[in-house]
Amino acid sequence: MELTGAQALIKSLEMCGVETIFGLPGGAILPVYDPLIDSPIRHILVRHEQGAGHMAEGYALATGKPGVAMVTSGPGATNIVTPIANAHMDSTPLVVITGQVPTSSIGSDAFQECDITGITMGITKHNFLLQSAQDIPRVVAAAFHIATTGRPGPVLVDIPKDVAQSTMTWWWPETIEELDLPGYQPTVSVNTKDAKDAADLIAAASRPVLYVGGGTLKSQATVELLAFAERTNIPVVTTLMARGAFPDSHVQHLGMPGMHGMYTAVMAMQRSDLLISLGARFDDRVTGRLDGFAPEAKIIHVDIDAAEFNKIRRADVTLQSNVRDAIVALDAALVTPPDLASWWTTLRDWQERYPLAYDEPENKGLLRPQAVVEAIYERSAPGTIVAAGVGQHQMWAAQHWKYESAGTWINSGGAGTMGFGVPAGIGAKVGRPDATVWVIDGDGCFQMTAQELVTARSEGIPIKVAILNNAYLGMVRQWQEMFYEERYSEVYLSPDLPDYVKWAEAMGCVGLRATTPEEMRAAIDTANTINDVPVVIDFRTDSSEKVFPMVPSGASNDGIVVHHSQRDPS
Amino acid sequence: MTPEPIETAASPANITHHILSVLVENKAGVLARIAGLFARRGFNIYSLAVAPAEIHERFSRITIVVDADSAPLEQIVGQLNKLVNVVDITDLSPTDAIERELLLATITTNVDVQTNLMEVIARANAAIVDVDAHAVTVALAATPQACDDFERTLAGFSQVELHRTGRVALPRLGRPANPLAE
Numbered sequence: 001m002e003l004t005g006a007q008a009l010i011k012s013l014e015m016c017g018v019e020t021i022f023g024l025p026g027g028a029i030l031p032v033y034d035p036l037i038d039s040p041i042r043h044i045l046v047r048h049e050q051g052a053g054h055m056a057e058g059y060a061l062a063t064g065k066p067g068v069a070m071v072t073s074g075p076g077a078t079n080i081v082t083p084i085a086n087a088h089m090d091s092t093p094l095v096v097i098t099g100q101v102p103t104s105s106i107g108s109d110a111f112q113e114c115d116i117t118g119i120t121m122g123i124t125k126h127n128f129l130l131q132s133a134q135d136i137p138r139v140v141a142a143a144f145h146i147a148t149t150g151r152p153g154p155v156l157v158d159i160p161k162d163v164a165q166s167t168m169t170w171w172w173p174e175t176i177e178e179l180d181l182p183g184y185q186p187t188v189s190v191n192t193k194d195a196k197d198a199a200d201l202i203a204a205a206s207r208p209v210l211y212v213g214g215g216t217l218k219s220q221a222t223v224e225l226l227a228f229a230e231r232t233n234i235p236v237v238t239t240l241m242a243r244g245a246f247p248d249s250h251v252q253h254l255g256m257p258g259m260h261g262m263y264t265a266v267m268a269m270q271r272s273d274l275l276i277s278l279g280a281r282f283d284d285r286v287t288g289r290l291d292g293f294a295p296e297a298k299i300i301h302v303d304i305d306a307a308e309f310n311k312i313r314r315a316d317v318t319l320q321s322n323v324r325d326a327i328v329a330l331d332a333a334l335v336t337p338p339d340l341a342s343w344w345t346t347l348r349d350w351q352e353r354y355p356l357a358y359d360e361p362e363n364k365g366l367l368r369p370q371a372v373v374e375a376i377y378e379r380s381a382p383g384t385i386v387a388a389g390v391g392q393h394q395m396w397a398a399q400h401w402k403y404e405s406a407g408t409w410i411n412s413g414g415a416g417t418m419g420f421g422v423p424a425g426i427g428a429k430v431g432r433p434d435a436t437v438w439v440i441d442g443d444g445c446f447q448m449t450a451q452e453l454v455t456a457r458s459e460g461i462p463i464k465v466a467i468l469n470n471a472y473l474g475m476v477r478q479w480q481e482m483f484y485e486e487r488y489s490e491v492y493l494s495p496d497l498p499d500y501v502k503w504a505e506a507m508g509c510v511g512l513r514a515t516t517p518e519e520m521r522a523a524i525d526t527a528n529t530i531n532d533v534p535v536v537i538d539f540r541t542d543s544s545e546k547v548f549p550m551v552p553s554g555a556s557n558d559g560i561v562v563h564h565s566q567r568d569p570s
Numbered sequence: 571m572t573p574e575p576i577e578t579a580a581s582p583a584n585i586t587h588h589i590l591s592v593l594v595e596n597k598a599g600v601l602a603r604i605a606g607l608f609a610r611r612g613f614n615i616y617s618l619a620v621a622p623a624e625i626h627e628r629f630s631r632i633t634i635v636v637d638a639d640s641a642p643l644e645q646i647v648g649q650l651n652k653l654v655n656v657v658d659i660t661d662l663s664p665t666d667a668i669e670r671e672l673l674l675a676t677i678t679t680n681v682d683v684q685t686n687l688m689e690v691i692a693r694a695n696a697a698i699v700d701v702d703a704h705a706v707t708v709a710l711a712a713t714p715q716a717c718d719d720f721e722r723t724l725a726g727f728s729q730v731e732l733h734r735t736g737r738v739a740l741p742r743l744g745r746p747a748n749p750l751a752e
Contacts, residue, residue, distance in 0.1 A: 121603055122610050126654040129598070146654060183595060183657040307648030 001170040005133035005163045006031040008170060009097070010039050012140035015172055016095075018068050020044060020059065020430055022052040026072025027112055029099030031164035044430065044459050049076050051423040051452040053083020057092050058427025061410045062385055062435075064220065066093040066147050067427065073099045074112030077158075078119065082417060085123040087154040089414025090241060091218060093147040094154035095140075100129070102162040117158050125153030126184075130160065133168035141172070142179040150186030151305040152218055188304065190321040190329040198276075198300045198317045199333035205274035205298075207343045208234045211257070214241030214413070215279015215303060217406050221324035222246070225278070228327050232337040235347055237265040239280055241413045244403035254347065255356075258286040259551045260395040263354035263562055264347055266549065270557050271346070272297045276330075279303060279323040282312035283414065292556025302326040356399055357563040358545065362517055369393065369468040369541040372520060373400040376438055376466055379524045383408060384436040387425035389445025390416045392474035395547045397440040407432070419448030425463045426456050436528070439465040443493055443500075444473045450503065456534045457508035464527045465504075465536045470543040471495040478546045483553075495540060504536035513538040586638040587616060589667055589739045592650065593623055593658040596630045600655045604632065611649055614640040617671075617736030629657065633738045662739050671737040673710045673717045674699075676730040683727060690727075694720045705730060 003011065009032055013021070020042045025033040036043055046052040049071045056067025067087075071080050077098040087094040101110040117127045126146050128139045136159075143155040173179055202208060216225055222245050229236050229252055236246045237257040246253055255262030257269050269275060269286075275297045280286070287293040290312065301308070301315035302323055309318045319326045361371035373396050377384075386401055387410040388394040394411055403409050410428050412420040425439035446467050456463055468474075473491040480488050504511030510530055514520040514537060527535040548563040561567075594600050601620060608615050614637035623629040636646055647659055673696075679687060691698060691708055694716065700707035710720050714737050721732065 117599065118602070121599070121606050125652075181654060184654045305648075305652070307645065307652055309648070310642065310644055311648075 002167050003170050004031065004035070005130075005136055005159070005166055005168060007035045008133060008136040008168050009140065009159060009164065010035045010041070011170070012137045012172075013041060013068065014039060015137070016140060016144045017065075021068045021070050022046055022055040022059070022427065023070035023097075024049055024052060024072070024076065026076045026099065028073035028101055028161045029070065029076070029097070029159075029164075030072075031161060032070070032097070032099070032159065044455065046423075046455050047451040048449070049079035050082055050419070051426075051449055051455065053080040053094070053096065054086070054417075054420050054423035054449070055427030055430070055452070056094055056096075057083055057087050057090075057420075058387055058410050058424030059431040060087075060092050060094060060427075061424070062407045062428035063431035064407065065431070066095055066144060068095050068097070070097040071099070072112065073101055073116070074114045076112075077114060077116040081119060081123070082415075084120055084154045084156065086412050086415040086417045086420065088123045088125070090412065091152050091214060092154065093152035095143050095147050096154060096156045098156060098158045099164075100158045100160040103131070103160045104162065106160065116156065120156050123154070124156050125151075127156040127158065129158045130163050133163050133166045136163075136168065137170070137172050138179060142181055145176070145179055145181070146184060151215075151303075186304075188320050190319055190325050192329065192333070194317055194319050195326070195329035195333045198319060199330055199335070201274055201298055201300060201317060202232065202234075202276065202330070202334055203336055203338055205338050206340070207272045208232075208274040208276060208338065208340070209268050209272045210234050210236045211269065211275045211277045211280050212236055212238045212242045212245050213278060213280025214239065216242055216245040216323045218279065219304070219322035219324045220406070221278070221322070221327055222406050224324050224327040224331075226250075228331050231331065232334070233340050233344075234276070234337075235268055235343070237261070237268065239283070239286060240398055240411065242280070243398055243409040244406050247404045248402040249404060254351070256398055258283075259288070259553075260399065260547050260549065261286075262356060262399070263549050263560060264350040266551065266557050266560050267350055268347055269294050269297070274298050274300065276300045277302060277315075278327070281308050287312065288551045288557040288559075289555055292558060354549075354562055354566055357548070357565055359565075366540050366542040367514065367517065367520055369470065369539070369545055370396050370400050371517070372466060372468060372539045372541065373397055373440060375520055376440070376524050377401045379521065380438060380528055381436050384438055385410060385425075385428050385432065387411065387421050387428055387437065387439045389421035389441045389448075390418045391442045391445065392470075392478060392545075392547050393440055393442040393445070393468040395475075396468070399547075418445045421445055422449050422463075422465060423452045425465070426452055426461050429456075429461045429463050437463045439463055441465055441467050442474060443467055443469040443471065443495075446500070447493075447498070450507070453504065453507040453509050453534050453536065460532075461534070462531055463534050465534065467500055467536065467538050468541045469495055469500065469538050470541045470545070472543050474543065475547070477543065479553075481546070482550075500536060500538035504534075509534040509536050511536050511538070513540070515540045587664065588636050588638045588643050589662040589664065589669065589737070590634045590636055590647065590650070591660040591662055591739060592632040592634060592656060594630050594632055595655040595657060596622065596628050597655055600630070601632070603653050603655060604634075604650070607649055607653065611645075612640060613637075613646050617734075619736045619738050621738075633736070635737060660741075662741055666742050667739040668742055669714055669737045669739040670711060671714045671717050672735040673712075673720060673732070674707060675721075675724055675732040676700075676705050676707045677724060678705050678728040678730060680704075687727060690723050694723070696720060
């Protein structure tokens, strides 16, 4: 069967099981958009290429399937660089197709030419510049194989216009060998001796903690984690990337660790004598100042990526494996779990003294942002998916929502990409149309990518957006208040400019505003009854609210600052 | 005029160096991938040599002398191994490897230095590979240490130019190399 390169590309995507592409056409990718008309693949036309990338990420995080985005060359390609970098930091499986100028023009500074494989070399798991149409099936299949196996990540395929226009004889690689990746062997199996050594450490521990990271979600290990945690009675913390990997309602869950983690989760790691790291990477936002981090803890480090071992913190036992297989092996090797009664006494005491706290919810003036998050949680269906931008609102959404299952928390962790929330929420809703999707956003973040609500309205993707409008770049404001003597530099945004209700309405959405607790509850209930168009609620929140607990940047986790109501009078 | 080195690098004699023999797919951009990885992770390359590999034309062998003080060798190898085009990495510890490097130098000659220069060349087992009325070009293929010594000796003469290739290495016979990754 003779096909054009463009037809072969679309057919290859179909062969890889792609149901949705997020994208925006342009000159160099034009040939590929023609056969797309005849394909069963749904294409979602975004308003900015960054939106396409974050939607693909949201789709991947909500479904576990790879997200796919397609854009043109030059600025189309550079506009999707941020989502690629974001997916790289958070190990999100992504396949990004970019158009490229014809091969004969490459290197000539042609119109809309840019070296996107060069630009993305350090922020993709791998990338390809297609040289011939005959190679398209192999390269597309390889891209999906690389993106979804081992430690997942973004893969970019750059297709020059003439390659898309030339013809090829259709074929499809049936085996891994035909992908021709001699340097890529992602399959690893647990070393039983290492598992035995790790189990011995667990059996001997008196203050162990299961330090659960994003790899636990990536390897779909939540069932195994729950069983292992319950058998061993070991306390669990879930990192920002792992919210939902272990039920927040579970008595063994201490919450999120890190810079804005729960006091007990942070201190449990600090005082631990054994951290069992499951697909986590000792990120600086979790460890605080490294030389003061968990000084007495031995480390069992489970990761599919061997390069994570001993990168930040030296491990006593390493297990190169996906988290699921590793937990199964640990469970099999562990004969007698340790007695943790006295450890739990300590932990319960901390939990009682230092619960999550904020000033009284029924604020007389403006809304408490934490109360808004809690109200949305209480008034929305179980299993609601939350997507967030980056900043204070993200931390409140991570702290005050109760995540019970995988794929219900979608955020930008490692990269900290402002503007992630709205497009990621749209992508999540596309992937799981039956779930309610709330985007909990900040006013600063919302202004970066709000135009994708036009996409959401026109494509029939009814997400709900809660803007915690405190009129500031709130997290920067918090740092300036706490560490720069309240010298506020370039952080004020105004609560009224733009008018978020009018803006929402102009984009075809329902726009609501809430200033009082009554209006807040009414607006949330209204939003939850609207299922045909997106809803945006402008919640007017108190700008003086800060995220606590907080480990100041550069400080040891021992220097954790709790809410003022919990501080010693001294 | 002595050309300014782009970055001052200590001689491997003074640093903890390792020789990584890296088998890569011979694909466009693979050298950029490796160089880019070293640059963005802050690993120092002391020298680097690339040539088609012996086993098949689709592979190349890159011999990288790395400064293991700039980052733990385990990190360097771990990150390198994640590059999809990297097929195999072998760590050649300097004590277990045969290392060779080629040095080429052009030196101005005149009657005053001629005899002295000839002695230096002979003592180093270097070869004169080109000559004209005012200069000679000498070549030395030897251990990196011998090349270091020869370079130091030549510094006493009026040099026009001096180039070194960076080393290539193979494991010593009877001492199996340490395959770090496949």
